[in-house]
Every structure is written in structure tokens, then in C-alpha cells.
Amino acid sequence: MPLIECIPNISEGRRREIVARLATAISSAPGVRLLDYSSDPAHNRSVFTLVGDASGVETAVLALFETALASVDLRTHQGEHPRLGAVDVVPFVPIEGVTMADCVALARKVGATVAERFGVPIYLYEEASSNPARKNLEDIRRGEFEGLAAKMQSDGWKPDFGPSTPHPSAGASVIGARMALIAYNINLATDRIDVAKKIAAGIRHSSGGYRYVKAAGFKLDDRGIVQVSMNLTNYEKTPIFRVFETVKREAARYGVQVLESEIVGLIPSAALLSAAEFYLQIEGFHAEQVLENRVRKDEI
């Protein structure tokens, strides 16, 4: 079965009954599985993780918009996390048997439908954006809901779909397609925070490192060690094993060893299988040799 992951972020993280209603809207869509959701009251925001095929995920997202628009009003919304709309961000992620192009097409289709059906202006982001200045979520969201009306009138900020003024209560939504994001930490057998910070600076894109790595160094005070904490934003182009080996090598330069690493949350199996392939030097390997992949491939 082709598998798309979708991780909608909704600007409601305090009223439990509303969050439950949003979850029900998603899981009622045929062929869709709601894998996980969590709410942060300080952020006043909830994040849902669902998977399904294109048509199932589309149905779920449209139901989610309908429910969110009926119960979330940005004019009275307060929370620490920046937000532009009631349904703030909707990324589609290719997992299995679908391409990035499929997810881009889905983002455009869902964006157009939402704009038409609910009158919410839509900005496309990441791989779904055709405008380099509007690829990054942070750039699109700058100014937040409160600054949205003025921003939409300024040069270059006409939305991709829908009206050129914000939806009164729901603002605007950012919809797009991106690779699965892997939250990955490497713990070092030292309490020297300078080592973690130097390594993080060396591997992250912003300071000259790997293109699809975001990284920072932290102290884990309770354990007396330090951590290089990362987001890997494209595990195909910047694979996890290359990042791990680089961190290990750079740590050795300071006489420091890698204690362990950790995957936070979910990871697509392909990201780990490529590490096994690398270290075991496996040649000519195909994903269909993985027994479980074969089983799923044959499913209707």
C-alpha cells in the first residue's frame, strides 16, 4: 500500500474536548490511521501524526479543517508557539511506494480544495513551493496571525490559493511536502559542553556542515555528559550513518568517545536499513529483499 505521512499542527492545545474532536475527525477517514497525537498547553498547540494513501489522507485533512474552523478562533488564541492559522501547518511526507512529486501534487490539490471550500488562504511550503522566498516555514510564518493582514498585502505575499485577506478566525494555512524528519541525538562521554558545541557547529548546514542537518550542543546535567542534538531533514541525501561517523571522528579529535545515540520518536525503516547496508558493505541490495516490504508490496 502506498503510504503518506501527514503531521498537521493545530492551534489548540488546552481544551481537551476540542483536541479529542480533532482526533476523531482524522481517524474517521477511511484507510487512515492516526498513529499519535500530543498537545502542549504552553504552546496551545497540538500535533497529530497520521498515515494513509493519498485519498485517505486528503479526506482526513479536509475533515480536520472543518472541525478546527468550527472551534478554534485565532483572534482570542494565545500561546508561546508562533502560528499563522487555526490549522497552522500541514506537511505531507512520502514514506513508501510514493514519490515526493506525489506528495507535492497532493499538497496542491488539498490546498486548492481548502481555499475553495473554506475560504482559507493557503501558502505552499518546502518541496511544494515554487517560490524560493517562500520555501521555509519560518519565513512564511513571520509576523504571525496578528501581522497577517498587512503581510498579505505586501509585495510577494499573495497566497498560492484562496483570498488575499486572512480568514477572520482561521488566518491562513501553510501546506506542503517534505522528507520525513528524524530527531537524532548523539551523547558524548564527556561533560565538556565546548566539545558538543564545536561538533554541532561543524556538522550543521547553517555553519558549513551537511546540507540536511540542524544541530546544537547541550549539557545533560543529570548524567554529567553532553549531547549533540540534531534534526536530519533529508535522510536520503544526508544519511544518518554519515552524520554519526563524522560526529565520532570529530569527537576523537578531542579525545572524546561516543557513548550512545538515540532516535527520538518515529523513523522510516529505510533510514536505518541504509545504515545496515553501509556498515555491512552490502552490495546489490533491494528493498524488496526485506521480507516485510514484500508482504506489504503485495497488499492491495
Added chain:
Amino acid sequence: MPLIECIPNISEGRRREIVARLATAISSAPGVRLLDYSSDPAHNRSVFTLVGDASGVETAVLALFETALASVDLRTHQGEHPRLGAVDVVPFVPIEGVTMADCVALARKVGATVAERFGVPIYLYEEASSNPARKNLEDIRRGEFEGLAAKMQSDGWKPDFGPSTPHPSAGASVIGARMALIAYNINLATDRIDVAKKIAAGIRHSSGGYRYVKAAGFKLDDRGIVQVSMNLTNYEKTPIFRVFETVKREAARYGVQVLESEIVGLIPSAALLSAAEFYLQIEGFHAEQVLENRVRKDEI
């Protein structure tokens, strides 16, 4: 969905129409997928690979017995491969969401049913055997169909289920449970066959190596290199990364490098995920963090 793999070996590899009928018998069982099958005319034998839950796999195996018994006669069967019966061997292999104990129970249940319904004597083997002298397939099959009647009368060879004389045309069947078998080769950047043979001897169980490794050294004449060719018979207890690292280390002792390795055929994802975990030093990892596992776990 709980997933059991079953790899029945049938003593028919020449008559295409019979092989097709056997394949149809398997794939007609509800909830069962026939992943692969192949026939060897010289061996006069066909191997089928199917997966499903316990009840689906049971239905498929019983249908397979019915079809094979109607069309295969060991009294006129000739082929290079040793065989005891028309349905020669039926192993059940736990893949996902089932234990070895589940597969042992299934082997016993199917064995009892086959004996009762078709009058075929059944020997349980590997994990399903409670008799140490009757654990290995080779020991049970020694003497083959032609020597079966005499063997069944000798001490210690009363079958686990069914009559104490062979089925006239179908002999006896060996049914059991075992771990998934991984066919794994490591190619060395040398043409020195002595190096491959010494390493194979060092890692295989029979000469003092790892418990769940069978290995031999071969020359790959066309490429001018040598190969350590292996079967890993329990990838949980003798994991693939430990075998790879040992071969690499032993090769280095002769000044030889590992060129590459290869997985032949299918491999359960857990066998490769454990290698990723090892090399990336991932702590506290759970199979449910693999996105695809989560999706399948939630399936009914």
C-alpha cells in the same frame, strides 16, 4: 498483523502444470500471500515461500498436502535432492508479532491434522522436536523414501503423529518450526582460497565458531576473488553484524580486506535493524519507533 512465514518443499520440480496447481492451492487460502516459488528439475523439487497468520498458513498447508498427494508419487520419483515424502519439509518461521512457541504449536497442530486427514506419518523437527536425536532434518531424512519403511520400524523412529508405516505414495513429512534463515556472503579482496576457507572454519559452528553459523569458502573464478558463503540460522542469537565484524578482523590478519557482502534472497527487517542499532550505538530503541512497524501493528 501477526506474520508467519512457511517454506514448504515439495518433491516435484519437473511437471509445470503440477507445480502451478500447488501454487494455486497455496494462494487460494484466505489471508495468505505466496511470495515466491521456484522449481529445480535436476532436484525434481519445488520450494514455495508464503506468509500469513496462523490460521491462513494452516489452511494453505492442508490444501498443499491434498494437491501434492493427488499428483506426486514417490515410488516413481527421481531427483538429486534427498527426500522422504511428497510434501518433504514444512518449516514455520516467526516473522512478526508471533513467538517461536506459536510456530511450534502450529507445527504440532498441522502435523496432527495431516496425519489424521491424509494418513501421512509426521516427524517434528528443529524447535518443534522434543527429541534431540530428531532435531536435524538431515538425521530424519537419512535413508530417504526408499529406506523409510525399514527405518520406521527401527528403535526411536516411531513418528510423532500418524501410522508407523509410510504412506504408500507420499512417504512421510517433516514439519517443524525454526528461525528465519539468512543466506549471507562476504566477498574478500583476494584470490587466496585458503584465506576464505580458514575464515569459514573459524566462524562456523561445526569447527568451533558461532553457534548459528554454517560457512564455507569458495572461489569466484570470474571475478578473481574469494567468498565466505554463510547460512545464519538464528539472527537473534548470532547477529549478522557480529559475524561480519569477525570475518573482517580475521581477514585483516592475512592482510586482506572485505570487498563487499551480499544478502541472497529475503531477510527479516529485524536482522538489518539490529545491525543499524549496533553500529550507530543506538540506545533504548524500540521496534515501534519504526514508522512502518507502527502502521502494521495497528492493522487488524
